[in-house]
Amino acid sequence: MTVAETPSALNFECETGNYHTFCPISCVAWLYQKIEDSFFLVIGTKTCGYFLQNAMGVMIFAEPRYAMAELEEGDISAKLNDYEELKRLCQQIKRDRNPSVIVWIGTCTTEIIKMDLEGLAPRLEAEIGIPIVTARANGLDYAFTQGEDTVLAAMAHKCPKEAPKEEAEKTERNAISKLMNFGRKKEDITAGDAEYVDHPPLVLFGSLPDPVVTNLTLELKKQGVKVSGWLPSKRFTELPVIEEGYYVSGVNPFLSRTATTLMRRRKTKLIGAPFPIGPDGTRAWIEKICSVFGIEPQGLEEREAKIWENLEDYIKLIRGKSVFFMGDNLLEVSLARFLIRCGMTCPEIGIPYMDKRYQKAELDLLEKTCSDMGVPLPTIVEKPDNYNQLQRIKDIQPDLVITGMAHANPLEARGINTKWSVEFTFAQIHGFTNARDILELATRPLRRNNNLKDLGWDKLVKEEAKV
Amino acid sequence: MKLAYWMYAGPAHIGTLRIASSFKNVHAIMHAPLGDDYFNVMRSMLERERDFTPVTASVVDRKVLARGSQEKVIDNITRKDQEENPDLIVLTPTCTSSILQEDLQNFVDRAQLESKGDVLLADVNHYRVNELQAGDRTLSQIVEFYINKARKKGELPQGKTEKPSVNIIGISTLGFHNNHDCTELKRLMADLGIEVNAVIPDKASVHDLKNLSRAWFNLVPYRELGPMTAEYLAKEFEMPYVDITPMGVVETARCIRKIQEVLNAQGANVDYEDYIENQTLHVSQAAWFSRSIDCQNLTGKKAVVFGDSTHAAAMTKILAREMGIHVVLAGTYCKYDKDWFREQVGEYCDEILVSEDHGEIGDAIARIEPAAIFGTQMERHVGKRLDIPCGVIAAPIHIQDFPVGYKPFLGYEGTNQMADLVYNSFTLGMEDHLLEIFGGHDTKEVITKGISAGSDLNWTKEAQTELNKVPGFVRGKVKRNTEKFAREREFSEISLEVMYAAKEAVGA
Ligand code: SF4
Ligand code: SF4
Numbered sequence: 009m010t011v012a013e014t015p016s017a018l019n020f021e022c023e024t025g026n027y028h029t030f031c032p033i034s035c036v037a038w039l040y041q042k043i044e045d046s047f048f049l050v051i052g053t054k055t056c057g058y059f060l061q062n063a064m065g066v067m068i069f070a071e072p073r074y075a076m077a078e079l080e081e082g083d084i085s086a087k088l089n090d091y092e093e094l095k096r097l098c099q100q101i102k103r104d105r106n107p108s109v110i111v112w113i114g115t116c117t118t119e120i121i122k123m124d125l126e127g128l129a130p131r132l133e134a135e136i137g138i139p140i141v142t143a144r145a146n147g148l149d150y151a152f153t154q155g156e157d158t159v160l161a162a163m164a165h166k167c168p169k170e171a172p173k174e175e176a177e178k179t180e181r182n183a184i185s186k187l188m189n190f191g192r193k194k195e196d197i198t199a200g201d202a203e204y205v206d207h208p209p210l211v212l213f214g215s216l217p218d219p220v221v222t223n224l225t226l227e228l229k230k231q232g233v234k235v236s237g238w239l240p241s242k243r244f245t246e247l248p249v250i251e252e253g254y255y256v257s258g259v260n261p262f263l264s265r266t267a268t269t270l271m272r273r274r275k276t277k278l279i280g281a282p283f284p285i286g287p288d289g290t291r292a293w294i295e296k297i298c299s300v301f302g303i304e305p306q307g308l309e310e311r312e313a314k315i316w317e318n319l320e321d322y323i324k325l326i327r328g329k330s331v332f333f334m335g336d337n338l339l340e341v342s343l344a345r346f347l348i349r350c351g352m353t354c355p356e357i358g359i360p361y362m363d364k365r366y367q368k369a370e371l372d373l374l375e376k377t378c379s380d381m382g383v384p385l386p387t388i389v390e391k392p393d394n395y396n397q398l399q400r401i402k403d404i405q406p407d408l409v410i411t412g413m414a415h416a417n418p419l420e421a422r423g424i425n426t427k428w429s430v431e432f433t434f435a436q437i438h439g440f441t442n443a444r445d446i447l448e449l450a451t452r453p454l455r456r457n458n459n460l461k462d463l464g465w466d467k468l469v470k471e472e473a474k475v
Numbered sequence: 476m477k478l479a480y481w482m483y484a485g486p487a488h489i490g491t492l493r494i495a496s497s498f499k500n501v502h503a504i505m506h507a508p509l510g511d512d513y514f515n516v517m518r519s520m521l522e523r524e525r526d527f528t529p530v531t532a533s534v535v536d537r538k539v540l541a542r543g544s545q546e547k548v549i550d551n552i553t554r555k556d557q558e559e560n561p562d563l564i565v566l567t568p569t570c571t572s573s574i575l576q577e578d579l580q581n582f583v584d585r586a587q588l589e590s591k592g593d594v595l596l597a598d599v600n601h602y603r604v605n606e607l608q609a610g611d612r613t614l615s616q617i618v619e620f621y622i623n624k625a626r627k628k629g630e631l632p633q634g635k636t637e638k639p640s641v642n643i644i645g646i647s648t649l650g651f652h653n654n655h656d657c658t659e660l661k662r663l664m665a666d667l668g669i670e671v672n673a674v675i676p677d678k679a680s681v682h683d684l685k686n687l688s689r690a691w692f693n694l695v696p697y698r699e700l701g702p703m704t705a706e707y708l709a710k711e712f713e714m715p716y717v718d719i720t721p722m723g724v725v726e727t728a729r730c731i732r733k734i735q736e737v738l739n740a741q742g743a744n745v746d747y748e749d750y751i752e753n754q755t756l757h758v759s760q761a762a763w764f765s766r767s768i769d770c771q772n773l774t775g776k777k778a779v780v781f782g783d784s785t786h787a788a789a790m791t792k793i794l795a796r797e798m799g800i801h802v803v804l805a806g807t808y809c810k811y812d813k814d815w816f817r818e819q820v821g822e823y824c825d826e827i828l829v830s831e832d833h834g835e836i837g838d839a840i841a842r843i844e845p846a847a848i849f850g851t852q853m854e855r856h857v858g859k860r861l862d863i864p865c866g867v868i869a870a871p872i873h874i875q876d877f878p879v880g881y882k883p884f885l886g887y888e889g890t891n892q893m894a895d896l897v898y899n900s901f902t903l904g905m906e907d908h909l910l911e912i913f914g915g916h917d918t919k920e921v922i923t924k925g926i927s928a929g930s931d932l933n934w935t936k937e938a939q940t941e942l943n944k945v946p947g948f949v950r951g952k953v954k955r956n957t958e959k960f961a962r963e964r965e966f967s968e969i970s971l972e973v974m975y976a977a978k979e980a981v982g983a
Contacts, residue, residue: 026531026551031510053570054486054605057479059513062871076479081602083476084574093476100478116508116571120540147510148536395558398527414515414528421525469525 018375018385020362025393028414029336029360030430031059032145032155033113038434039159040073042215045243047107048074049097051125052115073105079117086121091128098136107138109166109244111159114144139244141166151360153262153337153433156215160239160266164213164274167239167250205232207301211248211276213239213266214259216438223439224259224284231298231305239266250274257297259284259438262338264366280366282373284438285339286346286446287315292373315440319350322447325454327351329407332400335359335392336412336429341367343410343432344386345374346443347450353383355404358392408453421469425453481833481853483783483808483871488569489514490610491597492530494617495565497647497676502529502561504551506544506579507569509534518648521874531555535572544577552586552594560592562681563617567597574602593681595620607699607783608811610647614676615703618684622711625685632689639738639745640670642690642708644716645701646677651786651870652884653677659883660696663721667734667747675704688712692737696720696885698785698812715740722789724761724890725796727754754887761890764898765797773901774799779843781828781836781850782869784809786884788819790849790868793893795823800897803843804828806836833857844955847900862951866900932958933968941971953978 033056036048050056057076077097082088098110114125129140143162145155212224212235225235237248250256256270257279270276281296282289291312298305316323331347333340335358344354364371378385389397394415401409401424409419409426416426431449436442488505492514495503505511515528533551535544552564566583568575579596587594598616599609625631641664646657657674664671672690673683687693693708693716695701705716715737721730728751735747755762764770778800780791787807794800805820806828807813813829820827828839837857840848848858848865852873858865867875868884883889934942945953960977961969 026534027509028512028515028532029509030513031508033510051476054482055488055507055511055569055571058482058485058489059510061482062485062513062517072480078477078479080477084602088476097476097478116510116535117574120571120574147508148540151509395531412516414512414519417519417523418525418527 018371019387020364020390021387022390023393023396024391025396027335027358027360027392027394027397028412030152030412031056031147032150032152032158033060033115033147034152035145035155035159036060036074036113039111039156039215039240042217043109043240043242043244045108045245046073046111047101047105047109048111048113049077049101050074050113050115051077051079051094051123052113052117053079056115056117073107075101079121084117084121090123091132094128095132095135098132098138098140102136102138107244109139109141111141111143111162113155113159114142114146116146116148119144119146119148139166151338153260153339154265154361156260157263157265160213160215160263161269163240163247164250164266164269166244167247167274169249170251171249203229203232204234205301205303207233207303208253208255209236209249209251210234210255210257210279210297210301211237211239211250212257212259213270214263215240216259217436218242220436220438220442223441227290227294227439228297231294231303231308233294233297233301233303250276253277255279255300257281257293258366259293260339261342261367261370262361264363267366280369282345282370283342285342286349287312287319287440287443288349288377289342289346289370289373290438290440290443292369296369311440315443319443319447322444322451323350325451326408326447329353329454330355330404331408331410331450332397332404332406333357333359334394334397334409334411334415334429335389336410337433339429339432339437340410341370341374341388343437343446345370345377346446348374348381348383348386349377350447351381352408354386355384355406356397356400357386357388358397359388359390362388362390408450410450421467423467425457427453483831483833483851483853485606485871486570487599487601487604487606487609488567488597490604490606490608491565491567491599491613493606493647493649494610494613494676495563495567495597496529497678498563498617499678499680500529500561501563501565501681502531502555502559503565503567504548504555505530505532505567505569506548506572506577507532507535508571509536511569511571521872521877522648523877524648529559529561535575540575543575544582548577548579548582549586549589552582553589556586556590556592556594563593563595564590565595565597565613565617567599568601570601593620593624607809610700611703614644614647614700615707617681618675618687618704619707621681621684622687630685632686634689635691635741636670636672636689638670639668639741639743640672640690641734642673642675642687642693643671644675644693644695644704645697645699646674647700648677649872650697650700651783651872651876652882654877655881655883656696656885656889658881659886659888660694660721662888663731663886664694666750667731668745669734669738688714690714691741691743692716692734694734696785697783698788698815699783699809720785720789721885722786722889723793723797723893724755724759724765724887726789726792727886727890759887759890761797761887761894764894765799769898770798773897775801776847776901777801777803777843777845779804779806779836779840779845779848779850779854780824780868781806781808781848781854783807784812784816784819786869787849788816790893791820791823794849794897798897801825803845804839806830806839847897849896849900862955864900866896868896932961932966935968935970937971938969938974941974 033050040048112125125142129142133140141162143158145158241247252275254276256276261283267278271278279300282292284290284293291308295305330353340357340359344357410429411426419426435445437446492503495501512532518524518528533548583594583596597613599612643660646653693705695705695718708714717733719730719733721727731747735745738745778794780787784807791802791805795802802824804826805824807816808831833853840857848854849868851869855865882892957974957977961973966973
């Protein structure tokens with residue numbers, strides 16, 4: 009690989025190789041926890057079920073809110089009636105768990121046998137009285153985190169089309185509080201609204217842990233921007249209203265279908281910004297949103313500088329070192345951009361799928377960051393070939409490789425520092441304050457191996473490693 | 476369609492991949508969608524494997540779906556053949572891709588023309604069998620292939636090894652405590668003066684498979700992996716096999732006696748009785764444990780056993796015969812092996828359960844309320860919820876089944892490990908005494924029928940405080956007894972009074 013000369017523009021490659029990543033149905037693991045009144049039904053084979061059980065460690069605890077609808081030979085050969093079968097299962101779920109929504113997760117098998125989930129859902133939801141969302145999170149078309157994208161894109165259709173007519177009903181219910189606020193005007197009652205600038209409603213999309221949701225919402229509030237709602241919400245029954253003309257913005261780089269759905273089908277306007285990962289990304293994200301609403305952001309520069317200052321103890325561990333992304337969860341570009349800003353170099357960003365339009369602002373920021381820092385631009389390799397990557401890793405000997413779980417131990421055994429990419433999927437990495445957590449993760453192998461380095465145990469395989 | 480929450484055995488391709496990747500220098504190609512290659516993760520994470528897992532997915536994507544894989548699978552096979560020079564490449568579909576009904580045999584035949592190594596299609600019905608059956612089948616398929624190949628080339632060796640020797644069949648990657656079992660079996664064979672001719676498939680070279688027939692007999696420690704191969708070798712070469720699992724003092728002795736019989740029938744003159752006696756009485760601590768005062772307190776305690784057929788049957792026998800524990804229920808998820816299982820455990824337990832439904836076994840545990848469970852990770856979870864200790868004795872595997880220290884289940888060291896497991900799983904000594912004080916002895920009635928029924932009873936603050944004062948290890952039992960008492964008398968709230976009344980009533 010020739011990283012020596014600095015290319016002027018980002019270099020994209022597509023290896024269409026054999027690479028390792030998780031199946032997109034894994035999104036069930038975090039989405040069922042996020043949406044508290046949901047039930048996820050994965051319609052597939054034993055292979056899918058065993059994956060969820062083993063690789064994702066999703067196991068049934070006291071009250072499981074996800075299950076497999078395991079397709080049997082009769083289903084595959086179409087001897088059984090799909091509608092009746094699904095109805096039987098969904099009725100059982102309704103009886104046992106009574107969720108507010110059942111999310112059907114289609115799999116490769118439902119694609120192969122062309123089971124018409126979207127066609128069956130409306131009839132069935134009318135019959136059993138529970139909304140059904142259908143997402144095709146299959147491994148034929150998508151990788152890992154894109155599963156969330158398919159679910160959110162499907163859920164976007166279920167967001168209410170207009171705000172409920174407040175007046176009549178609300179006044180009734182609030183009779184008492186009205187009494188107590190006797191004499192005051194309505195504006196004063198809806199406390200806090202005064203802190204916001206008047207702007208068209210903004211809905212954010214992307215599944216984040218609740219503390220992070222609060223955190224980002226407050227960051228925007230500081231600038232006078234009001235977040236009208238999040239997709240997904242904590243409860244399905246609280247999905248945000250999305251009217252034509254609303255603004256939307258994504259917080260995760262893997263949500264391009266959701267973005268498209270919101271724009272085309274719900275006629276919203278997308279604010280394309282870098283993603284709020286790292287202090288640099290978070291600032292750019294807020295600035296972009298503010299600029300759309302004509303707001304002059306206050307104190308952001310100082311805020312960012314302060315955060316960087318606090319990160320210095322971690323940054324000095326990685327400054328001048330190199331990081332290689334094998335590609336797994338589609339967070340790669342944002343993480344690379346942040347780590348380059350921290351002073352690292354990055355020869356290669358592997359990524360399962362690259363939507364250059366949806367990620368445009370992030371890619372631009374990556375280019376700018378590289379030129380600011382005076383380091384070469386990374387090569388972005390879509391659908392990488394892991395075997396080839398291992399050869400490149402052997403040549404380059406990067407200081408840190410961020411990789412899927414299958415390759416971490418073998419690389420460590422060959423003296424290469426690794427960090428699991430999945431950890432970044434599950435950790436809280438968004439916003440200003442969580443930047444520390446990203447570095448806590450990224451520097452852990454370096455810190456650990458620093459502790460061990462005097463032992464001389466860095467090559468733990470006998471034969472000359474085939475890396 | 477079937478609503479499923481949990482699987483005891485994986486899908487067929489996992490079994491095939493376990494065999495292929497156990498062999499040295501064998502590569503597996505999966506004809507599968509991108510997300511199906513988590514076998515690599517399991518092997519790398521659970522076994523902490525230092526080498527790259529020799530499994531590659533030939534990815535089935537939208538294009539393949541529309542037009543068939545065409546050259547893709549063949550390209551991937553020939554590419555691997557060049558990159559890594561494996562002796563053998565095994566091609567397997569997953570249950571998902573097998574629906575596509577592509578002519579994989581044809582791909583294999585064509586790839587073989589351009590490959591230096593051998594290429595095989597795993598001969599398994601991916602929709603009908605599970606991981607265990609598929610593994611057993613794949614192993615025998617590979618063995619057959621190489622024996623036939625050697626025969627064609629006239630390379631089959633004649634005769635037996637000079638000294639008595641054995642093939643240990645069924646040790647594989649991602650097997651439950653397989654590594655440690657293998658070490659223990661090798662030690663045992665050394666003690667018995669038996670040479671190990673081969674261990675398969677673990678770290679074996681396919682080129683050595685032709686020498687299997689040189690061993691005097693085959694040892695098949697597990698029901699789940701190896702019997703088909705042993706059968707094949709018996710048919711082909713009239714090789715006897717011993718399939719008694721040497722787990723527990725009694726069964727280990729029985730296994731050794733069987734080996735003695737097999738060897739002597741072939742002209743050896745061995746007598747292992749002294750060895751067995753010495754090991755049993757003086758080396759292994761397990762027999763002494765059974766006789767010790769600790770174990771006396773286990774007499775008549777109730778246990779539930781559940782697992783694969785090998786471990787569940789062996790554990791049932793150990794508990795019942797060697798420790799005087801009352802096995803109320805013994806069960807297995809190996810439905811295809813139910814006849815054998817029934818025959819093995821029939822006389823050692825009250826009930827037998829053969830089921831793949833974790834709910835069924837969970838409910839049975841809730842109903843029986845044993846003092847301890849010996850089961851899989853699933854039963855351990857059930858146990859946690861019901862406050863019943865559980866020793867894990869069988870797959871599905873979990874990171875905890877790959878301890879860094881030496882923990883075999885088989886052989887004489889295995890008997891020690893079992894004694895520890897049993898001891899640690901029951902509440903003993905001082906704790907037993909406390910249980911008595913709180914009226915915690917085996918109770919006959921059922922509290923609630925299912926395991927998922929949560930507590931619908933309210934505890935008053937005072938009662939709750941009192942409950943919290945009860946030592947942790949008996950608290951669950953006290954709580955359950957009190958709630959049962961309250962339910963029987965239809966109290967909806969548990970006050971201090973109810974709590975004391977319960978204690979008296981149960982104690983009476
Ligand atoms: S890749 Fe397809 S078949 Fe495999 S687990 Fe994912 S959805 Fe199921
Ligand atoms: S404790 Fe956690 S990791 Fe272990 S079996 Fe239970 S769920 Fe799985």
